[in-house]
Amino acid sequence: MTQAKKLVAPGLSEAEAIQRAQRGDAEAFEGLYGLHKRRVYSLCLRMTGNTAEAEDLTQEAFLQLYRKIATFRGESAFSTWLHRLAVNVVLMHLRKKGLPEVSLEETLEPQQEDGPKKDIGARDNVLAGSIDRVNLERAIESLPPGYRIIFVLHDIEGYEHNEIAEMMGCSIGNSKSQLHKARMKLRDLLKLSKAEKAARH
Amino acid sequence: MGRMNNALRTAAFMFLIAGVAFAADNRKELKYNLAAGGSLTIVNENGPVSVKGGPGRQVTVVATTHSDKVEVDGNQYGNRVDVRTRALQKASGNDGRVDYEITVPQDTSITVRAAGGPITVEKMRGDVMLEGDSAQVEVRDVANAHVHVRTLAGTITLRSVENGHIEVSSVNGDIRLSNVNGQKLSVNTTKGNIVYDGAVAQNGDYDFITNSGNIDVTLPASASVYLSARSVSGSVENGFPLQQTQPSVAPSSARTLVGTSNTAGSAVNLRSFSGKIRVKKQ
Amino acid sequence: MNCAEFQKSLPEIIDGAGTAEQDAHGQTCPVCSDLVRDLRYIAEQAKLLMPMHDPSPRVWAGIQTSLAQEGLVRPSVGRFQPTVIPGGNRFGTYARWGAVAALAIVAFWLIGTRTPGAGPEQPSTTASDTAGSGAGAMDANDQKLLAVVSQQAPERAEVYKRSMRDVNSYIADARKSLDQDPSDDEAREHLLQAYDQKAMLYDMATSGPRE
Numbered sequence: 245m246t247q248a249k250k251l252v253a254p255g256l257s258e259a260e261a262i263q264r265a266q267r268g269d270a271e272a273f274e275g276l277y278g279l280h281k282r283r284v285y286s287l288c289l290r291m292t293g294n295t296a297e298a299e300d301l302t303q304e305a306f307l308q309l310y311r312k313i314a315t316f317r318g319e320s321a322f323s324t325w326l327h328r329l330a331v332n333v334v335l336m337h338l339r340k341k342g343l344p345e346v347s348l349e350e351t352l353e354p355q356q357e358d359g360p361k362k363d364i365g366a367r368d369n370v371l372a373g374s375i376d377r378v379n380l381e382r383a384i385e386s387l388p389p390g391y392r393i394i395f396v397l398h399d400i401e402g403y404e405h406n407e408i409a410e411m412m413g414c415s416i417g418n419s420k421s422q423l424h425k426a427r428m429k430l431r432d433l434l435k436l437s438k439a440e441k442a443a444r445h
Numbered sequence: 446m447g448r449m450n451n452a453l454r455t456a457a458f459m460f461l462i463a464g465v466a467f468a469a470d471n472r473k474e475l476k477y478n479l480a481a482g483g484s485l486t487i488v489n490e491n492g493p494v495s496v497k498g499g500p501g502r503q504v505t506v507v508a509t510t511h512s513d514k515v516e517v518d519g520n521q522y523g524n525r526v527d528v529r530t531r532a533l534q535k536a537s538g539n540d541g542r543v544d545y546e547i548t549v550p551q552d553t554s555i556t557v558r559a560a561g562g563p564i565t566v567e568k569m570r571g572d573v574m575l576e577g578d579s580a581q582v583e584v585r586d587v588a589n590a591h592v593h594v595r596t597l598a599g600t601i602t603l604r605s606v607e608n609g610h611i612e613v614s615s616v617n618g619d620i621r622l623s624n625v626n627g628q629k630l631s632v633n634t635t636k637g638n639i640v641y642d643g644a645v646a647q648n649g650d651y652d653f654i655t656n657s658g659n660i661d662v663t664l665p666a667s668a669s670v671y672l673s674a675r676s677v678s679g680s681v682e683n684g685f686p687l688q689q690t691q692p693s694v695a696p697s698s699a700r701t702l703v704g705t706s707n708t709a710g711s712a713v714n715l716r717s718f719s720g721k722i723r724v725k726k727q
Numbered sequence: 728m729n730c731a732e733f734q735k736s737l738p739e740i741i742d743g744a745g746t747a748e749q750d751a752h753g754q755t756c757p758v759c760s761d762l763v764r765d766l767r768y769i770a771e772q773a774k775l776l777m778p779m780h781d782p783s784p785r786v787w788a789g790i791q792t793s794l795a796q797e798g799l800v801r802p803s804v805g806r807f808q809p810t811v812i813p814g815g816n817r818f819g820t821y822a823r824w825g826a827v828a829a830l831a832i833v834a835f836w837l838i839g840t841r842t843p844g845a846g847p848e849q850p851s852t853t854a855s856d857t858a859g860s861g862a863g864a865m866d867a868n869d870q871k872l873l874a875v876v877s878q879q880a881p882e883r884a885e886v887y888k889r890s891m892r893d894v895n896s897y898i899a900d901a902r903k904s905l906d907q908d909p910s911d912d913e914a915r916e917h918l919l920q921a922y923d924q925k926a927m928l929y930d931m932a933t934s935g936p937r938e
Contacts, residue, residue: 277790281781
């Protein structure tokens, strides 16, 4: 499976396809699209939570890829480079739309709504073992945009806080704070979902 | 003397027949070596293609032609082998037919275009891409691979495909899947029926879509799915123990089924425009 | 250390950068240890989430249109022909299935290119016996495609003809349903599906082994 993923098509490696695409080979570009479309689209969908926007942004990301692929020098993995490009496309779009609904300048001080205080002295059922993919995806979708973006970038896409801070133009502390709040919010959402499910039976 | 003439005539006739038969059925064997990650393409307009994965690094192509109106052309380009039937003159029916029996290293990626088929592929661990107009296609015992199959009218059968990335599409052909699992399973047809029988991979994403065909899905009780079924103008019957999440959608509930079982680890989407959808327990 | 102090430092603790004092509290306080376990569990599960959905075929069609408008690419003949040259490859075939509009345009153009004279004097498949009427009716492009198939592989013309009719019926059914209720996502999904099937048919007709 691993090997299959590295092939654009039988007999054609991703590296060969990149070289051809850099020379303007439209077929090679199509092959690269086929190989990476799902991950780029999923990234856009998870960051925006909107199918139509995600499709537009996926299109824009691959158009930028086509225009810029000649500048790819292989310092990083191609997928890393492409995903960074896609993240920038999404963030640019969100900036144009207006800032995320949750301010990036919040401090680490716990807040009434999202902070951890509510857990003090109250022991709930733990989540471990109870999360399935569908519920988690739904809960992520329900997060406020600011939380969702950081969570997707850090916990799903694997970016480090310093990279997120650079991309989003915020401090590393803010990135950490937002991520923590996102996880806390997700925990609430998942517990709610679990409680609702239990009530039905 | 007359008797001797007759004997000679008979012998000459037999020789001629044998000669014609020899000329008509010509067996050609081609051998190539492929390193890991190699690929093989077979293009055959008319006739069966059978590909079997095996140990070793050798590709063996046994091609049988039935007339001198066609020839078999094989070439190797680096780690890629390309074998195709070429028509030397207009040939139809048996004259144009070539039968291929091929063994390849298991990790080879194979592409087969055989318009008439049938196409049979087994014991592979590399990517499998098959295409045939009216060809019957059968894939069995394949693992850790992309399996892409498309036909216009031929029935497509997949058996024992493990950890696959599977895309199967046919306009009129039925699609039968048995013990097939993987992260991605996409099955599309216009008029064909879709039959699925077997377990579901964890975190899989399964889509079965048909226009007027029926969809029959049989799952083990242990299947962990988020299942969604809808027929626009057909019907949906459920015999699988699902915890239905939208039981009160009254107007179209007979044609809609949404529910989960166990931890809902995989998404299974069943869509038929006018056909019947039936979900059953093994 | 009390719970409030512990939970103030949760981000660091989750990342495994807690102090000895914090660790000690985490081991003795069930509320805080549950919280840490949950948050770590969420982070672990998130890492396991796979990309789940493919973009609609509209995305690739849009990319192609934009690139063509910018003059960056033009359709090439080679992309739909079986390749035997070294380094050539029929890759992208499957990725192309959904690019309905682009496929139709290119296939139409290709037909004109590959079969000089094909058109008015169509060999065995004529407009009258393929066009038909009703849901499976064929347009001019469909008829040209069938004419090419008939010319190049007469024995396969019938299966293409039947498939074309069925796919066109599918498109008509889905379109009718969508016209009746434009908000019907199911019908829309079926319509896209039907166009995908038609794109596949065009692709198979133009990428076959005929030489």
